[in-house]
Amino acid sequence: MTEEKVQKQATKEYGPYEFKLEGLEDGYRVTFKGNKEEIKSQRRVGASFINFLRQAEKAGWPIPFPFRLLLKFWSEYNGKGEKVG
Known part of the structure; x- marks a missing residue:
């Protein structure tokens, strides 16, 4: 698996959850943690x-x-x- 380059990133906490949006070279990745x-x-x-x-x-x-x-x-x-x- 190749290493993806993150161009932009935004993280926001909402209550007990953390949301992260990453702008990659060829798309986006959304991560939810809780x-x-x-x-x-x-x-x-x-x-x-x-x-x-x-x-x-x-x-x-x-x-x-x-x-x-x-x-x-x-x-x-x-x-x-x-x-x-």
Whole structure:
């Protein structure tokens, strides 16, 4: 993996969370940091919602556009996405 050059960076703390936006030579990187246990809990809730969307799609229910987009990106992230680390 090549070292990415950060051209600009902004960091902001909001409550217990830290958000960082980095401008790279060929794109952007967004990083969120917070309480590890709370983030795990939120990921479980998010995964449950994604599972609900999958089941609704299989059942033929109409899925609104933003949720279809979310489902598409999630499928790519879990299936074909590049493994890091």
